[in-house]
Amino acid sequence: DQAIKVAVLAGDGIGPEVMTEAIRVLERVAELRNLSFEFDHQLVGGAAIDAAGCPLPDATVAACEAAGAILFGSVGGPKWEHLPPNDQPERGALLPLRKKFGLFANLRPSICLPALTHASPVRPDLIKDGFDVLCVRELTGGLYFGQPKFRKEEEGDILAVDTMVYRKSEIERIAHVGFQAAMTRDKRLTSVDKANVLENSILWRETVNEIAKQYPEVTVNHLYVDNAAMQLIRDAPNFDVLLTENLFGDILSDEMAMIAGSLGMLASASLGQTSGNGLYFGMFEPSGGSAPDLAGQGVANPIAQILSAALMLRFSFGLETEAKMIENAVAAAIADGFRTGDIMTDDASLRQVGTKEMGEAILSRI
Amino acid sequence: DQAIKVAVLAGDGIGPEVMTEAIRVLERVAELRNLSFEFDHQLVGGAAIDAAGCPLPDATVAACEAAGAILFGSVGGPKWEHLPPNDQPERGALLPLRKKFGLFANLRPSICLPALTHASPVRPDLIKDGFDVLCVRELTGGLYFGQPKFRKEEEGDILAVDTMVYRKSEIERIAHVGFQAAMTRDKRLTSVDKANVLENSILWRETVNEIAKQYPEVTVNHLYVDNAAMQLIRDAPNFDVLLTENLFGDILSDEMAMIAGSLGMLASASLGQTSGNGLYFGMFEPSGGSAPDLAGQGVANPIAQILSAALMLRFSFGLETEAKMIENAVAAAIADGFRTGDIMTDDASLRQVGTKEMGEAILSRI
Ligand SMILES: CC(C)[C@H](C(=O)O)[C@@H](O)C(=O)O
Ligand SMILES: CC(C)[C@H](C(=O)O)[C@@H](O)C(=O)O
Numbered sequence: 001d002q003a004i005k006v007a008v009l010a011g012d013g014i015g016p017e018v019m020t021e022a023i024r025v026l027e028r029v030a031e032l033r034n035l036s037f038e039f040d041h042q043l044v045g046g047a048a049i050d051a052a053g054c055p056l057p058d059a060t061v062a063a064c065e066a067a068g069a070i071l072f073g074s075v076g077g078p079k080w081e082h083l084p085p086n087d088q089p090e091r092g093a094l095l096p097l098r099k100k101f102g103l104f105a106n107l108r109p110s111i112c113l114p115a116l117t118h119a120s121p122v123r124p125d126l127i128k129d130g131f132d133v134l135c136v137r138e139l140t141g142g143l144y145f146g147q148p149k150f151r152k153e154e155e156g157d158i159l160a161v162d163t164m165v166y167r168k169s170e171i172e173r174i175a176h177v178g179f180q181a182a183m184t185r186d187k188r189l190t191s192v193d194k195a196n197v198l199e200n201s202i203l204w205r206e207t208v209n210e211i212a213k214q215y216p217e218v219t220v221n222h223l224y225v226d227n228a229a230m231q232l233i234r235d236a237p238n239f240d241v242l243l244t245e246n247l248f249g250d251i252l253s254d255e256m257a258m259i260a261g262s263l264g265m266l267a268s269a270s271l272g273q274t275s276g277n278g279l280y281f282g283m284f285e286p287s288g289g290s291a292p293d294l295a296g297q298g299v300a301n302p303i304a305q306i307l308s309a310a311l312m313l314r315f316s317f318g319l320e321t322e323a324k325m326i327e328n329a330v331a332a333a334i335a336d337g338f339r340t341g342d343i344m345t346d347d348a349s350l351r352q353v354g355t356k357e358m359g360e361a362i363l364s365r366i
Numbered sequence: 367d368q369a370i371k372v373a374v375l376a377g378d379g380i381g382p383e384v385m386t387e388a389i390r391v392l393e394r395v396a397e398l399r400n401l402s403f404e405f406d407h408q409l410v411g412g413a414a415i416d417a418a419g420c421p422l423p424d425a426t427v428a429a430c431e432a433a434g435a436i437l438f439g440s441v442g443g444p445k446w447e448h449l450p451p452n453d454q455p456e457r458g459a460l461l462p463l464r465k466k467f468g469l470f471a472n473l474r475p476s477i478c479l480p481a482l483t484h485a486s487p488v489r490p491d492l493i494k495d496g497f498d499v500l501c502v503r504e505l506t507g508g509l510y511f512g513q514p515k516f517r518k519e520e521e522g523d524i525l526a527v528d529t530m531v532y533r534k535s536e537i538e539r540i541a542h543v544g545f546q547a548a549m550t551r552d553k554r555l556t557s558v559d560k561a562n563v564l565e566n567s568i569l570w571r572e573t574v575n576e577i578a579k580q581y582p583e584v585t586v587n588h589l590y591v592d593n594a595a596m597q598l599i600r601d602a603p604n605f606d607v608l609l610t611e612n613l614f615g616d617i618l619s620d621e622m623a624m625i626a627g628s629l630g631m632l633a634s635a636s637l638g639q640t641s642g643n644g645l646y647f648g649m650f651e652p653s654g655g656s657a658p659d660l661a662g663q664g665v666a667n668p669i670a671q672i673l674s675a676a677l678m679l680r681f682s683f684g685l686e687t688e689a690k691m692i693e694n695a696v697a698a699a700i701a702d703g704f705r706t707g708d709i710m711t712d713d714a715s716l717r718q719v720g721t722k723e724m725g726e727a728i729l730s731r732i
Contacts, residue, residue: 085561085562085563085568088562090562091562091563095563120489121488121489121492121599121600122487122488122489122599123486123487123488123489123490124489126487143530143563143564144563146527149565150565151565151568151569154533157533157534157535158533158534158569159531159532159533159534160531160532160564160565160566160568160569160570161512161529161530161531161565161566162529162530162564162565162566163527163528163529163530164509164527164528164529164530165525165526165527166525166526167520167523167524167525168523168524168525169523194613194616195451196451196454196456196457197451197457197461197509197510197613198509198526198528199515199516199517199526199527199528200526200527200528202451202517202526203517203524203526204526225616225617226616226617226620227620229595229617229618229620229621229624230620230621230623230624233487233488233599233621233624233625234487234624247560247563250560250591250592251591251592251595251617252595254592254593254595254596255592255595255596255599255621257596258595258596258599258600259599
């Protein structure tokens with residue numbers, strides 16, 4: 001069998017530490033399932049700025065092109081915050097990667113396990129049995145990349161312009177991803193827009209309703225973005241798939257992650273075109289940031305990175321069995337009481353562990 | 367003394383019921399303080415669609431022009447939801463009123479009283495002593511009104527375009543409102559933007575930093591909108607004034623209102639130009655909606671409407687003493703245990719009351 005090629009971009013902060021655990025987990029799966037991975041480690045973000053002068057060096061892009069998927073850590077930190085936004089690690093690495101590889105579909109499972117509801121800032125009675133919401137965010141359109149985008153002087157004033165553009169075909173494409181995901185879940189989809197104000201949203205809502213006809217089993221409803229921002233807090237368990245355009249998804253998927261409570265548990269997938277075989281080129285990364293305050297202490301939660309690796313196996317390599325092996329091992333480690341600091345409580349039956357021990361707890365349960 | 371002219375637009379759902387109480391409170395203040403009000407009741411929203419065929423009839427606009435302020439109830443309901451967005455009560459009444467009267471500054475105090483933290487969906491330990499956040503939202507710029515705004519066919523696809531535009535002068539104007547508000551409060555201002563993606567936000571951040579120099583006592587910080595959506599949930603008490611552009615403010619001020627827990631308590635002011643004397647023409651309305659499910663039962667909380675009337679006295683008529691009289695009476699009624707259903711608990715020392723009784727409890731405490 002040929003080796004499975006993965007570009008590994010660990011990045012900054014806790015990125016390298018949690019990545020180490022994800023790679024160990026993947027190696028273990030390879031061993032058990034007779035697979036072979038080829039990991040190409042490359043610089044990205046602040047680490048790349050320091051070593052190569054820019055957040056996304058050509059060598060890194062080339063490695064991504066040669067791979068079947070990108071396993072991404074996290075980027076950014078106070079060291080690079082003085083740079084102009086365009087040159088900062090987050091913006092300077094993430095946006096070009098998304099554009100270059102056409103990563104139009106951002107999937108963020110926001111899962112609050114019943115055992116971890118205490119970590120949520122929401123009142124326990126509102127999320128008694130936890131919840132499992134999947135945010136499906138369009139990632140290459142809207143205000144992020146729409147043209148024109150400029151600043152100019154006019155009559156002694158300065159004027160800034162950004163343009164929100166969506167094509168119907170882009171909306172159809174992401175809607176299919178949302179509906180297909182809903183079909184594998186609870187078959188409920190909430191589409192978010194601002195159709196009382198935006199032309200983009202009127203087209204969005206129309207198109208989602210059209211595509212919905214191809215998925216008659218899925219129950220669809222529409223929420224204005226302001227209302228969605230409210231309802232997610234009050235009633236997260238009532239949501240299944242949340243479908244949004246780029247900027248609304250940026251805001252709501254972060255809000256949803258906060259509601260889930262344990263950012264260190266949340267993985268994400270950014271998918272590009274399928275190659276016809278149902279597999280996607282994709283980039284897989286934790287939803288949380290580089291957490292510079294935790295970096296280097298060996299205490300960060302590696303689960304988000306490990307679950308991102310599982311998503312990679314599923315979406316980019318069609319290794320569903322192997323993805324499930326990892327996901328089950330994570331669930332087992334949690335069930336057996338292993339907790340990093342971010343998800344710890346004062347329950348004496350739990351065992352607080354560091355990054356490495358959590359990695360081992362998961363590894364040994366595969 | 368001349369009568370104080372107020373255009374009263376009660377609207378739909380619970381609007382008329384809660385407006386009745388607000389008017390009674392104003393009449394009581396007039397009596398005690400030897401003032402005289404002239405209330406011009408006009409149709410708006412669904413009620414206007416039914417009676418006059420459009421959500422904002424000319425007679426209503428004329429009455430607003432002739433008045434010193436607009437006291438607004440709430441509009442909308444299932445009856446008008448089948449209409450195209452442009453003709454619906456909310457959009458068809460609110461956006462034209464904002465544009466027509468240049469209501470560029472939306473102030474929404476999100477107050478969670480220590481006695482009412484139970485109504486918040488957020489964990490009690492995160493909001494122990496309640497909180498008081500003021501959202502200052504720019505209301506006439508950005509994606510709402512920016513041109514061009516259109517849809518067209520192109521190469522067999524359909525394309526929708528909205529344009530986000532801000533002029534530096536518009537940002538300066540709203541920033542002054544934010545900083546002036548901060549000066550009367552805890553002197554902390556958080557400005558929200560997406561300066562890592564939007565030209566508008568880069569100009570926004572620059573301009574806010576410039577205006578900040580005129581208010582050296584105010585501590586300023588900047589948050590990306592996605593991060594703000596997270597931090598508000600986790601740490602509402604840490605915010606004082608939240609300054610945002612139009613769309614971000616739409617989302618975050620609703621999120622903030624949900625976090626405060628009792629929408630029925632939250633007032634808002636939308637201010638236009640000052641007439642040089644420090645007074646603003648303005649429109650004053652509850653933050654919550656028309657709550658069609660509660661309408662006609664006499665159970666809706668009138669406090670948001672009553673506090674909106676207090677804001678009107680303060681901002682449009684310079685009647686600070688009178689505004690405070692109302693606000694103190696509301697606080698006293700709450701302290702004395704009066705509760706409408708939305709803010710009730712099972713504490714036996716509290717007294718559950720309807721709209722009218724709550725109005726009376728407040729009235730008698732002025
Ligand atoms: C860093 C930034 C450009 C990015 C975005 O807005 O998409 C980030 O917030 C995210 O959600 O991945
Ligand atoms: C009805 C709608 C156009 C309006 C807005 O988006 O501004 C509403 O949500 C609000 O916040 O007052």
